[in-house]
Amino acid sequence: MNEKVVELLNAQVNKEFFSAYMYLGVSQYYTRQNLPGFASWYMIQAQEEQEHAMKFYNYLVDNDVLVELSQIIPATSDYKDPLAAAKAADKHEHYITAEIEKIMDAAVKDKDYRTQLFLNWFITEQEEEERNSKDMIAKIEMIGNDNKGLYMLDKELGERKG
Ligand SMILES: [Fe+2]
Numbered sequence: 001m002n003e004k005v006v007e008l009l010n011a012q013v014n015k016e017f018f019s020a021y022m023y024l025g026v027s028q029y030y031t032r033q034n035l036p037g038f039a040s041w042y043m044i045q046a047q048e049e050q051e052h053a054m055k056f057y058n059y060l061v062d063n064d065v066l067v068e069l070s071q072i073i074p075a076t077s078d079y080k081d082p083l084a085a086a087k088a089a090d091k092h093e094h095y096i097t098a099e100i101e102k103i104m105d106a107a108v109k110d111k112d113y114r115t116q117l118f119l120n121w122f123i124t125e126q127e128e129e130e131r132n133s134k135d136m137i138a139k140i141e142m143i144g145n146d147n148k149g150l151y152m153l154d155k156e157l158g159e160r161k162g
């Protein structure tokens with residue numbers, strides 16, 4: 001594999017683990033707010049991010065690359081309100097989409113068809129992630145200051161299984 005493609009794929013392992021960290025922070029924030037459904041939804045999201053990290057990791061290992069396990073930057077559990085947490089998650093997913101597109105650009109430039117095929121899964125996944133984070137913002141905005149609405153949404157989010 002091309003050096004640039006390897007470098008970007010390796011960096012993405014770290015970014016996906018940071019995503020897991022970020023969602024753990026959001027989950028913990030909601031636990032503190034006595035919203036267990038939100039907390040559980042974001043905990044599942046954090047688990048999903050670890051799976052993303054491992055997909056990149058395994059792809060590299062399968063291609064005989066020694067993966068560099070660099071330091072993960074700290075994540076916050078401190079948000080102003082539920083809307084701020086949801087907006088942070090949405091912003092982060094857009095960032096991740098852009099990063100994956102950068103890897104795709106490098107793979108296309110290098111005519112690395114195998115990596116392009118591998119990345120297709122993530123292109124589709126990011127569409128889902130952006131839709132989920134956008135929906136979350138819309139729901140929280142709809143609720144406004146209605147505590148009953150927040151309670152109902154918390155129950156709904158608590159039903160997420162995977
Ligand atoms: Fe991810």
Ligand SMILES: [Fe+2]
Nearest residue numbers: 048125128129
């Ligand atoms: Fe997802």
